[in-house]
Amino acid sequence: MKLNPKLPLIGVLTALATIALASTLLPPQEDFNPSNPYWNGLMEFTKIASPSIIDAATYKPDPKTTILFVIGPSINITEKRIEAWRRYVEDGGILVLMDETGSINHALEILNIKVRVNGHVMLDPVFYYNSWRIPKITDFRDDKLMGGIREIAMDIPSVLEVTGEVKGLKILAYSSSFSFLDLDGNGEPSKGEPSGPFPIAVEVKYGGGSIILFSDSSIFINGVIGLGDNIKLLKNIMGGRVAVIDSGVWLKTPQSQLREYVLTAYKVICTTEIKYSLILVTVILIYMLTGRVGVVEVRDEVEELMSKHPDWDRRTLEMLREARGKYEQ
Structure with a gap:
């Protein structure tokens, strides 16, 4: 089964969010x-x-x-x-x-x-x-x-x-x-x-x-x-x-500058208009990044079967996939 190409992106975004959070929580030390x-x-x-x-x-x-x-x-x-x-x-x-x-x-x-x-x-x-x-x-x-x-x-x-x-x-x-x-x-x-x-x-x-x-x-x-x-x-x-x-x-220092950027962004995000818009965008991104993983995995499975058995009927496999999807729901 192939790795979902969107998973590395999720990892990068998670790492960036962790760095931003750490820079905000750790107190600055400069004079x-x-x-x-x-x-x-x-x-x-x-x-x-x-x-x-x-x-x-x-x-x-x-x-x-x-x-x-x-x-x-x-x-x-x-x-x-x-x-x-x-x-x-x-x-x-x-x-x-x-x-x-x-x-x-x-x-x-x-x-x-x-x-x-x-x-x-x-x-x-x-x-x-x-x-x-x-x-x-x-x-x-x-x-x-x-x-x-x-x-x-x-x-x-x-x-x-x-x-x-x-x-x-x-x-x-x-x-x-x-x-x-x-x-x-x-x-x-x-x-x-x-x-x-x-x-x-x-x-x-x-x-x-x-x-x-x-x-x-x-x-x-x-x-x-x-x-x-x-x-x-x-x-x-x-x-x-x-x-x-x-x-x-x-x-x-770089940590202090990043902390200022994060806090400024947080203040902007907390405004009513931006807050609800961001929630909508976040939901869409989550769906795009994670909601279709199962579909990608199934499609990869069909392609794998066709590569092993090229004489099989693709349409029949697709019908079986749809039927299985309805049954799992």
């Missing part, structure tokens, strides 16, 4: 992903702030009611994106930039803000949580954004450098006087390495809005947001606005 439940993700941030996830280069949120977070940027900091940020802030939006690598410096230059992220790691051997790499910040200079905050935690941060006169600049917080920049990367204070206090957070009035800059992208990740008063800091800077995250600055 700052809002669905990542591990140390480096933003799931706790998402639970608190309920942010919308957008690409700010193509979609502009309402600048009067939202606050736009750019957390840990690594790619796509193009002039088009920076111009979108500029228009958003000038129209009254609040832009929060969080970076310790210096990746955001290109945007600060284009925006003509004379503040830079140093890029070297800042450690503190006296004021820290679990290690020198998680400094404790206790020196705050603004009653509005930092009101009621006694300490915040940072995770392998850098520091900010004010490189010139900045109109509307306000330094929000400093590291301790014991902190230092680990220029040689040995984890210890060495001769010639700068010591604190260093600015680690500033606010710059810009057009009708403002830009808040932190020298650390990890203040609100799952493993750090629960330390100190980090949650209160988040609520303070949001100030009742609706949180939005620009996800266009992150490098996405």
Whole structure:
């Protein structure tokens, strides 16, 4: 008996469905992903702030009611994106930039803000949580954004450098006087390495809005947001606005991209029109792929008999096939 040629297709479709399901059920692991439940993700941030996830280069949120977070940027900091940020802030939006690598410096230059992220790691051997790499910040200079905050935690941060006169600049917080920049990367204070206090957070009035800059992208990740008063800091800077995250600055893994496609497709499928149309198409496909297997097998049997006995009457065999079919029903 011949193998139904449609069975491999069924196997392929089943495998694709299994892969799509697995990509959706397995949580993503890349840094700052809002669905990542591990140390480096933003799931706790998402639970608190309920942010919308957008690409700010193509979609502009309402600048009067939202606050736009750019957390840990690594790619796509193009002039088009920076111009979108500029228009958003000038129209009254609040832009929060969080970076310790210096990746955001290109945007600060284009925006003509004379503040830079140093890029070297800042450690503190006296004021820290679990290690020198998680400094404790206790020196705050603004009653509005930092009101009621006694300490915040940072995770392998850098520091900010004010490189010139900045109109509307306000330094929000400093590291301790014991902190230092680990220029040689040995984890210890060495001769010639700068010591604190260093600015680690500033606010710059810009057009009708403002830009808040932190020298650390990890203040609100799952493993750090629960330390100190980090949650209160988040609520303070949001100030009742609706949180939005620009996800266009992150490098996405293939699993994360597939997960997004599957979830988007699921949302589309759940619409009433698509849902019932898909059910109809599925029924038709099931019939086409499986409903005629028995007929194919019987036809193959008739052909096999004719090949062995070419002198037999085909019409008689076909009549016997039909009669057997009626009997089996």
